[in-house]
Amino acid sequence: MNKRSDQIQIEQVDSSRRSFIGAAVGTSAAVLAPGVVIHALADGQPRAEAVTAKVRWGMMVDANKCAGDCTACVDACDTENGIDLMHKPEGQSDEKFVQQKPSWMRKVKLKDNLTGRQSSLPMLCQHCEYPPCVDVCPTGASFRRADGIVLVDRHDCIGCRYCMMACPYHARSFLHDTVTVKPTRAPRGKGCVESCNFCVHRLDNGETTTACQDACAKDGHKAIVFGDLNDPQSPVSQALKDQPNRQIRADLQLNTGVRYSGV
Amino acid sequence: MRKITFREWSIDNGRYWALLAILAAIAGIGGLSALYMEHEGHWVTGMTNLVVWGTPHVFAVFLIVAASGALNVASIGSVFGKTMYKPLARLSGLLAIALLIGGLLVLVLDLGRPDRLIVAMTTYNFKSIFAWNIYLYVGFMVIVAAYLWTMMERRVNKHSRTVGLFAFVWRLALTTGTGSIFGFLVSRQAYDSAVLAPMFIIMSFAYGLAFYLLVLMFAYNQEGRPMGDVIVNRLKNLLGVFVAAVLFFTIVYHLTKLYGTKYHGVESFFLIHGGIYTMAFWVGQIILGALIPLGILYHPALGKSRSWIASACALVILGGLAGMYFIIIGGQAYPLDLFPGMTVIDEGFGEVAANIAPYSPSLPELLLGLGGVAVAMLMTTVGIRVLKFLPESLADKVVDPHSA
Amino acid sequence: MTSAKRIDQTLFVVLFSAVVGVLSGCSSGVEGLGNREGSLAGESGRQCVKPRDEIRRDHMELIKHQRDETVRKGIRASDHKLASCIECHVRHDDDEGQPVPVNAPGQFCASCHQYAAVGLACFQCHATVPTDDVPHAPATASHGLQGDVIAQEKGTEQ
Numbered sequence: 102m103n104k105r106s107d108q109i110q111i112e113q114v115d116s117s118r119r120s121f122i123g124a125a126v127g128t129s130a131a132v133l134a135p136g137v138v139i140h141a142l143a144d145g146q147p148r149a150e151a152v153t154a155k156v157r158w159g160m161m162v163d164a165n166k167c168a169g170d171c172t173a174c175v176d177a178c179d180t181e182n183g184i185d186l187m188h189k190p191e192g193q194s195d196e197k198f199v200q201q202k203p204s205w206m207r208k209v210k211l212k213d214n215l216t217g218r219q220s221s222l223p224m225l226c227q228h229c230e231y232p233p234c235v236d237v238c239p240t241g242a243s244f245r246r247a248d249g250i251v252l253v254d255r256h257d258c259i260g261c262r263y264c265m266m267a268c269p270y271h272a273r274s275f276l277h278d279t280v281t282v283k284p285t286r287a288p289r290g291k292g293c294v295e296s297c298n299f300c301v302h303r304l305d306n307g308e309t310t311t312a313c314q315d316a317c318a319k320d321g322h323k324a325i326v327f328g329d330l331n332d333p334q335s336p337v338s339q340a341l342k343d344q345p346n347r348q349i350r351a352d353l354q355l356n357t358g359v360r361y362s363g364v
Numbered sequence: 365m366r367k368i369t370f371r372e373w374s375i376d377n378g379r380y381w382a383l384l385a386i387l388a389a390i391a392g393i394g395g396l397s398a399l400y401m402e403h404e405g406h407w408v409t410g411m412t413n414l415v416v417w418g419t420p421h422v423f424a425v426f427l428i429v430a431a432s433g434a435l436n437v438a439s440i441g442s443v444f445g446k447t448m449y450k451p452l453a454r455l456s457g458l459l460a461i462a463l464l465i466g467g468l469l470v471l472v473l474d475l476g477r478p479d480r481l482i483v484a485m486t487t488y489n490f491k492s493i494f495a496w497n498i499y500l501y502v503g504f505m506v507i508v509a510a511y512l513w514t515m516m517e518r519r520v521n522k523h524s525r526t527v528g529l530f531a532f533v534w535r536l537a538l539t540t541g542t543g544s545i546f547g548f549l550v551s552r553q554a555y556d557s558a559v560l561a562p563m564f565i566i567m568s569f570a571y572g573l574a575f576y577l578l579v580l581m582f583a584y585n586q587e588g589r590p591m592g593d594v595i596v597n598r599l600k601n602l603l604g605v606f607v608a609a610v611l612f613f614t615i616v617y618h619l620t621k622l623y624g625t626k627y628h629g630v631e632s633f634f635l636i637h638g639g640i641y642t643m644a645f646w647v648g649q650i651i652l653g654a655l656i657p658l659g660i661l662y663h664p665a666l667g668k669s670r671s672w673i674a675s676a677c678a679l680v681i682l683g684g685l686a687g688m689y690f691i692i693i694g695g696q697a698y699p700l701d702l703f704p705g706m707t708v709i710d711e712g713f714g715e716v717a718a719n720i721a722p723y724s725p726s727l728p729e730l731l732l733g734l735g736g737v738a739v740a741m742l743m744t745t746v747g748i749r750v751l752k753f754l755p756e757s758l759a760d761k762v763v764d765p766h767s768a
Numbered sequence: 769m770t771s772a773k774r775i776d777q778t779l780f781v782v783l784f785s786a787v788v789g790v791l792s793g794c795s796s797g798v799e800g801l802g803n804r805e806g807s808l809a810g811e812s813g814r815q816c817v818k819p820r821d822e823i824r825r826d827h828m829e830l831i832k833h834q835r836d837e838t839v840r841k842g843i844r845a846s847d848h849k850l851a852s853c854i855e856c857h858v859r860h861d862d863d864e865g866q867p868v869p870v871n872a873p874g875q876f877c878a879s880c881h882q883y884a885a886v887g888l889a890c891f892q893c894h895a896t897v898p899t900d901d902v903p904h905a906p907a908t909a910s911h912g913l914q915g916d917v918i919a920q921e922k923g924t925e926q
Contacts, residue, residue, distance in 0.1 A: 151841035190407050199714035200412035200721070207712025214705055224702075224712060233551060239494035240487045246842065254839045255893060259484045260476015262416040263494055269551035271700060271711070275416060275476060277407035283895045285851045290893030291405045292476030305842045349702055353550055364703070 145307035157249040158299050158358060159330035160311075161340045164222040165363035166324035169210065174223050174325060177316030178206040181300060183284040190278050203274040203289070205297040206313055211364070220364060223313065223325070226251060226272040226297040227349065228358035234264035234273065234296075243294070249330070249358050252298040260292040269350050272296045299327070330358065368451045368762075370752035373745075375587045380749060387742040394735010397728040398473035406476065409729050414713060414721035415696045420474040422688045423733030426571065427467030427740060428501070428542055429564055430684070432535040433572020435460040435508060437599075438515075439535075442528030448598060448763055451755040452580070457512040458747045459576055459740075460535075461505055466740030468501060470732055493544045500538040507531045516752070539565045546691065553630035554695035559620070563613040567684065570606035574680040577603060579744060581674055583754060592760035593668070600673050604661040607680055611654045614687075630698050633720070634690070641694035644686040653683010697721045816856070817847040824880075827853075831890070850890060855898045869896035 179185040182205060189198040206225045212218070228251045234243045235251065242257035243264045253264075253273075265273045273296040280289050286302040289295060300311040310327060317325040328337035346362035348355070373380075401409060411418040438456035441449035472478055488495045511531045514524035543564030549555040577599050584591040618635070621627040634645060657676040659666075666672040697720050699708065710718050748754055755762075816823050818830075834848040857876040858867045871877045871891045881888055 147844035147846075148842050149845035151837075151843060190405075193407060196714050196716045196722075197407075197412065200414055200717050201407055204413065204712065208710070209702075209712050210709040211703055211706045212709055214707055219709070233549070235489075237492045237494065237548070238489055239492045239498065240483055241489035244840070246840070248842070252839075254836075256835055256839070257480075257483055257487055258477065259480040261484075261494065262476070263492070263545075265413065265416040266696070267549050267551055269700060270702065271414065271713075274413050275406065275411075277412075278405040280893070283893065283899075285854075285895045285899045288893040288895065292402075293893070294476070301842070305838075305844045 147307065148305045152246055152248040152305075154247045154249075155331065157330040158228070158304065158327070159249065159337055160228075160299075160314075160325060160327045160359045161337050161346060162222055162359065162361050163324045163326075163340075163344070163363055164220050164361055166322050167220070167222050167363075168320075168322055169219070169221045171320060171322065172208055173316040173320040173322075174313035175206050175208055177312040178225075178297070181312035182287040183282070183289065186282045186284070187278065187280065201275075201277040203276065203295060205272075205274065205295070222361060222364055224270065224272070224349075225313075225359065227270055227355070228297075228299065230356035230358070232355065233267040233269060233353075237263045237267040239263065246301075248304075250299050250301055250304075251296070252301060253294055253296065255288070255290070255293040255295065258293040260294065262294060264294055268296075269353055269355070369756040370451075370454065370754060371756045372750065372752055373583055373587060373748040373754055379586070380745075383745060384742065387738045387745065390738035391735045391742055394470075394732050394738060395473075397731040397735065398478075401474070401728050401732070402478060408726065410724050410726040411729075412713075412717075412721070412723070414717055415693060415723040417692055417696065418723065419689075419693075419725040419729035420470050420732045420736075422685060422692055423736055424467045424471040424474070425542065425545075425692065426685055426688045427463050427470065427736055429539060429568045429688075430571040430575050430681075431460050431463035431467060431568075432504070432539045432542075433568030433570065434463055434576050435531060435535050436569055436572055437576055438511070439528060439532040442511075442525050443532045448595065451758065451763070452576075452595075454512065454515055454753040455580060455583075455748065456576060457508050457515065458753050459579060459744055460572075461508050461512075462740040462743035462747070463572075463575065464501060464505060465743060466736040466738075469739055470736035473732060474729075493541055493548055497538075497541045497545070500534070500541050504531075504534055504538050507534050535568075536565060539568045546695065551700060552695050553627060553698055553701055554634070554691065557617065557620075559613065559617050563610075563617060566606065566609045566613050567687070570603065570610050570680055571684045573599065573603050573606060574677040574684075578674060578677045578681075579741075581670060583748060584758065585670070589754070590757045590759040590762075592758060592763060594760045595758050595763045596670065596673065597668075600661050600667065600676070603677070603680065604658055607654055607657055607661070611650070611658075614649065614654075626701070626704070629701075633698050634694060638694060638697075638720075641690055641697065644690040644694070648686020649683050649690060652679050653686060657683070693723055697723060817852075850894055851898065854896070858897055867897035871896050 176185075182203075184203045184205065187202055189195065189202075193201075206223055208221055209224045210219065210221045213220075228245075228249055230245075230249070232243070232245055232251045235245050238244075239261065240257045240259060242254045242259075243251070244254060245251045260275065262275055265275060273294050275294050276289060276291045279291045283289060300308075303311065309329075311325075314325045314327040317323060326337045326340045328335035330338060330341075332338060341360060344362045346360040347364075348357045348360060349364075409418060435456055437449055438453035438460075440446050441453045472481060475481070485498065488498075490496065507527070508531055511524065511527045514520045514527045540561045543561035546555040547557055547560035577596075580599075581591070581596070583589075618631065622631050634641060636642060638645075657679045660672050660676040660679075661667050663672075699711065699719055699721070702708070708718060713721075716722055818826070823830075830848040831850055831853075834846055834850075837843040837846065838849070854870050858870045859875060860866065861868050868875055869891075871881075871888045873882070877888055
C-alpha cells in the first residue's frame with residue numbers, strides 16, 4: 102500500500118466525508134452558536150498579554166453531591182474537547198477502545214473496605230503545583246503555566262509517554278489513532294499525549310468556567326466548583342473553606358489544584 | 365611483552381552472507397513493524413493509556429542495560445589491569461556499541477512521534493532523567509568508539525587506560541540513569557525505589573557478560589579458532605558471580621517491599637496472584653534466569669561443557685527479558701494507590717481494567733523488539749568480519765603462559 | 769570520440785531534456801502559487817495581515833512564534849493565529865457551500881507547499897476548515913495592527 106497515496110487519501114475530499122463535515126459543522130454551529138455569542142459578549146475578550154501567577158485556577162469536587170451513574174461532566178468534557186469525535190477503529194474491541202481513547206475526565210466508583218459504602222467521583226488532571234509529569238518530560242512539552250494549568254505543548258511532544266508513567270492519577274491520554282475531525286479549539290493529533298487543561302481555550306478567551314462545571318450545575322448536582330484559588334472571594338475558595346477537603350494522594354505533597362471532599 | 369595478534373573473522377563466505385541475510389531479514393521485518401505502528405497509530409499494539417510501555421520497551425531497556433554490561437570485560441582489562449582480559453577488550457567495545465544502537469533504535473521507533481527526534485535532541489528539560497539519558501547514551505557511543513580507537517591504533521595505545529576509566533565511569537552513570545527512569549517515579553507501587561539503580565547496574569553486568577560469552581563462543585566455534593578452557597572458565601565463573609548478585613538485589617528489593625504493609629498488595633500481586641507477571645518472576649527471572657544457570661555454571665561436570673555454558677548464557681538472557689517484562693509491564697499493570705482503604709469498582713477505563721490493567725504483547729511490538737536484537741547482532745557480525753576485533757587465538761598457552 | 773560514446777551522449781541529452789520537459793509541464797501549479805482565486809482574499813478584497821511578499825517569506829515564522837505565545841502564555845488576541853488564516857483562505861465548495869479542507873490538493877496551502885515539497889504537519893492536529901466554535905477577536909484580519917487589539921482589550925476607542 103502506497104503510504105503517500107494513503108496520506109492524500111485521508112485528506113482528499115470525498116462526498117461522504119464532505120457531508121459528514123458539513124453535518125458536524127452545522128450541528129456544532131447550531132448548538133454552539135448561541136453559547137458562543139453569549140460568551141463572547143460576557144467577559145470574553147481573547148487574552149492579549151501573557152498569563153501571570155496572579156490567578157491560580159483550581160477546582161473543588163464534592164463526592165457527596167456526585168451521583169453514581171451520572172456522567173454529565175465526562176460527556177460535557179468529551180464534547181467540549183472533541184473527544185466524542187474520535188471513534189473506535191475497525192477491528193478494535195470495545196474494551197480495548199475504552200482503555201485507548203482519550204479520557205480527560207472519568208468517573209471512578211469506589212467502595213469503602215470497612216463499611217461497604219459506595220461513592221463515586223470524577224477523576225481528572227489534578228493540576229499539581231509540583232507535577233511529576235512536568236519533571237519527567239524530556240523536551241519540556243509537559244509544563245505548568247503561570248496560572249497553574251498543567252498542560253502539554255503538543256508541538257514539542259515526542260510521544261514517549263514518560264509523563265503517563267509518572268502521573269500518579271492516570272490523568273494523561275495518548276493518541277493511539279489518527280484524528281480525522283478536529284475542532285479548532287482543541288487541536289489534537291496521533292502520537293502525542295494530552296490531558297485536561299481546565300478548558301484553557303475558554304479561559305484564554307475571557308470565560309471563567311469549565312465545561313464540566315457547567316454541565317454538573319445544569320444537571321442540578323453542583324458537585325464541581327471551579328475558579329481562582331488565589332481569590333479568597335471566589336466560589337471555589339469559599340467552597341474549600343466551607344467543607345473539609347483533601348488532595349488525592351496527599352502524601353506525595355504535590356499541592357494539587359483539585360481538591361475533593363466527601364472521600 | 366607478549367604480542368597478541370588480532371584477525372578478521374573468516375568463516376567461509378556462504379555461511380557469512382547467509383547469517384547476514386537472516387539477521388537483515390529479522391531487522392527488516394522489525395523496521396516494517398515500526399512503520400506499521402507509526403502509520404496506523406498505536407491502537408494496533410497492546411499498549412493502552414494504562415500500560416503505556418510494552419514489549420518494545422522491554423527489549424529496548426534490556427538491550428541498553430546489556431550494552432553497558434558488555435563493556436565490563438574491556439574495563440576489567442584496562443581499568444583493573446587483569447592481563448588475561450586484555451585481548452577480549454575489542455569485542456567488548458564493539459558489542460557494547462552494537463547492543464546500545466539496537467536498543468535505542470527500538471526505543472526511538474516506538475515513540476508516538478519519531479519524526480520529532482530532532483526536537484528531542486535540541487530541546488531539553490534537564491530535570492528529566494530522560495533528557496540526561498540522551499546525553500549519556502550518545503556520549504557512551506562516542507566514548508566507547510574513542511576507547512576502541514585507543515585499543516586498535518598503536519600510537520594512542522598509551523591512552524587506553526585513561527579512556528577506559530572514563531568509559532567505565534560513564535557506563536555506570538548510564539546504567540544508573542536507566543534504572544532511575546523507574547526509580548524516580550513516585551507514582552507507582554513497584555517503583556519509587558533507590559535500589560533500582562544499583563540493581564540495574566548489577567543486571568547489566570550479568571546480561572552483558574552473557575551476551576559477550578555467547579557471541580565469543582559462537583564466533584570462535586564457527587571459525588574453528590582455538591579457545592582454551594582457562595578463559596572460558598574465568599568468564600563463566602564471573603557470570604555466575606554476577607547472576608548471584610542479581611539474585612541478591614532481587615531478594616533485597618522484594619524483602620523491603622514485603623516489610624511495609626502498604627506494599628503488601630503489590631507484592632502479593634507480583635509473587636502470588638499476578639498471573640503472567642508471577643510466572644515471569646518465578647519461572648522466568650528466578651528459576652530460568654538465576655537458579656538453573658547457577659546450577660549449570662558451578663556444576664563440576666556441566667560447568668566444563670561449552671554447550672551447557674552456552675545454554676546457561678541463553679537462560680540468563682531469557683531470564684533477563686522476563687525480569688524486564690515483570691518490572692516494566694507488571695509495574696504498570698498494578699493499579700495506582702489512589703484511595704487507600706477503599707476498593708475501586710471502576711477506575712473509569714471499563715470494568716475489565718478496574719483492577720489490574722490488561723496487557724498482552726502484540727505481534728508488531730514483538731517483531732520490533734526482535735528487530736533491535738537483530739540490528740545489534742548484524743553490526744557485531746559485520747564488525748568482526750571487517751576489522752580486527754577477535755584475537756587470533758585464545759588457547760590456554762596464549763592467554764595465560766603460566767597455566768599448566 | 770568513438771561513435772558509441774557519441775550515441776551515448778546524444779541519448780543522455782535527449783532523455784534528460786525529455787524528463788525536464790515533462791516535469792516542468794507538471795508544475796503548472798507554479799502559476800497558481802498562492803491560489804489567488806481560491807481564497808476569500810481574492811473574492812472579498814480583504815487584505816492579508818502582512819504584504820504578500822512578506823507573508824510568503826515569513827508565515828512559518830509567524831505561526832511558529834504565535835503557537836508558543838498561545839500555548840505557553842495564553843495569548844489569543846493576535847492576527848497570526850492559524851485559525852484566522854484558515855478562515856480567510858478556505859474555499860467553499862460551489863455546489864453545497866461546504867468548506868473544503870485548506871490543505872487538500874489544489875487548495876490554498878498545497879498550491880505552494882506541493883511545489884516547494886514542504887509537508888503541512890500543522891494539519892495533523894489542527895482543523896482544516898473553520899469550525900464555528902471559537903470566539904475570537906473580530907475583524908482584526910483586515911487591519912493587522914497589534915495596537916488595535918490591545919486597544920480593544922483595554923476598552924478604549926480607536
